[in-house]
Amino acid sequence: MSKILVCDDSAFMRMMLKKLLTDKGHEVVAEAGDGKQAVQLYRQHKPDLVTMDITMPVMDGIQAVKHIHDEDPLARIVMVTAIGQRSVITDAIKAGASSFIIKPFDPEQVEETINKVLLE
Numbered sequence: 001m002s003k004i005l006v007c008d009d010s011a012f013m014r015m016m017l018k019k020l021l022t023d024k025g026h027e028v029v030a031e032a033g034d035g036k037q038a039v040q041l042y043r044q045h046k047p048d049l050v051t052m053d054i055t056m057p058v059m060d061g062i063q064a065v066k067h068i069h070d071e072d073p074l075a076r077i078v079m080v081t082a083i084g085q086r087s088v089i090t091d092a093i094k095a096g097a098s099s100f101i102i103k104p105f106d107p108e109q110v111e112e113t114i115n116k117v118l119l120e
Contacts, residue, residue: 002118003029005045007038008053017051024111035059039067049118054081054088062095069096076117
């Protein structure tokens with residue numbers, strides 16, 4: 001069972017991801033509503049994987065990924081976002097993101113992407 005931190009400013013999106021992930025046998029160890037909280041919860045829980053929205057208050061997802069990746073270069077982070085612009089994707093990968101899931105997402109795509117990144 002993998003431990004996952006779910007980060008999104010939408011409580012509804014966090015709930016959807018948590019249900020999907022727990023139904024597939026993963027454990028959601030914490031949820032963050034902003035990037036700063038995501039960094040703090042990553043330090044506290046050291047999850048196997050993080051799902052991270054890009055557009056969030058206080059600290060955006062790309063900044064949060066950079067902070068997490070600077071502290072733990074092996075961190076596995078999957079961006080879950082509605083923003084599909086190539087420049088944003090490039091920025092997130094440079095910051096340390098492992099992969100992407102575009103909203104609205106297909107549950108099978110989420111599981112496939114999560115499992116692929118966990119095996120890397």
